Amino acid sequence: MLGLLGLAALAWGAWMTYPMIKDVWTWLLAPPILDDAVLLPVAGLASLAVARWTSTAWRWPLHFGIAATAVIAYLAVTEAWREYGFPPKPGLHDRDYVTDTLITLAVLWAVVLLAGLLRTRSARLRARQSG
């Protein structure tokens, strides 16, 4: 039943998409290819590097820091890169997005640093207690 509903919705969507397919096909195909060929391999390598060169206490904060930075960077592009964007209007798209993004990243990495230090300290304490 779910599959049939899905097929019906898919067919309806395909029928509506077909007339504009020559304009949208690159935007349909490019993201999954970029994701599989660039983003995920880079994420894998970053994860591997973190696992190889850092202690267990730092792994989780660093993974979170890298993932959150990537997402913030993508979202920042939509506001900061305005070549095809509407010009700023009173109250809309009129902020200094680059500075605000840099401040957000600084706060994020301060949290990552704090989490890493706290986890390292608690790991040392645990090791001292058990040893």
Added chain:
Amino acid sequence: MAERKGRTVVRRTPAVLTRSKKGVGRLRELAKNPPGRLGVLVGRGKRLQDKAFGLLRFKSRVHDPKVTSRVGTWLGIAFTICFVTGVISHFIQHPAGWFYWPSRPVNLYRITQGAHVVSGVAAIPLLIAKLWTVYPKLFERPAVRSVLHALERISILVLAGAAFFELASGTFNAAQNYPWNFFFTTAHYAVAWVAFGSLLVHIAVKLPLIRESLSTQRRREIDVSRRAFLRTTWLTSGVAVLVFGGSTIPFLRNVSALSERSNDGLQGLPVNRTAKEASVDTADSSWRLEVVGPRGTTTFSREQLQTMRQTTAALPIACVEGWSQTANWTGVPVMDLLAAVGAPPGSSIRVSSMEKGGLYNSTTLPGTHTADPLTLLALRLEGQVLDLDHGYPCRIIAPSRPGVLQTKWVKRLEVIT
């Protein structure tokens, strides 16, 4: 067969071709096992490919159906919210005969459209995390096992393509940024059906595996590394909402770095379309509002409108791009104007703007909204005369309606039913 460096190498030459194989079959066999130096090269290529795939050993414990199902469940919820609220927004703007949208609570559209944008932004890390958990499947060999398997792989490509399309085009639209050649509204709506349809098909195909992975017994197998991955995914989604959601979630306003709206709007409210963009210069003293009803056309000057019963209401402007803000509006209830021209309460009206061109220079205000005493022909904003960029001499402000339908620079109201 020959032994080379401890590995068994199967040498195939054209000699293995039997004389009975002719035509297409012979060509296929030749393509598989080319003779001479070409055969040696193809063999080397295959060995290199085996080596490369051998290197791609995904040891991480997150590549596991138990993790995939958990991330997938939240992704499914986010996509369902996004789809349903998106379809609602579409039907409010392009109403079908059977469609009904209430005027209360006044913040209803603000909530549904806010949920649309927030769930879409939250879905970005969820989608990437989900694809990471199943990444090793991309390198499964043989790449295609059967026609059904090929169809399943193609359907996943369609799902991933449509899902990315929706999230990418949606976030760029929220920023009013259009680096493409298609008309956003039409494409976003059409591909949403493709994405949601293929999501349902995917869930239907994987349902037994999802049920098994989410069972209580399997829940106990979520170890430290898997928990850490899930925690990272939830937190990253939270960060995405935190940095982007401020334009729609009031308490995040001062911490959202990428909120599209600031506090620098005219009269405290953002301007989505300026008078200059709409080619509206000014409205002089000769301006008159035309109201076309059963008794013909009646005209009102701005002074006459000011002498009518005035209502002040706190109503939100909720934009389709996700930002919203409440403001205090003062003006004439539309129901009073309809009564003044003899139209029955709850009549639908066509609202026309002085705006030249533009997709929304003429909109329809349904009877549900014209019957609501809070649907106003606003003359003032926060106690001041409307700024030209906010729609001077008057504009429509109705509860629970998208901002694009809150017509500015109104010149004519026409009763249509």
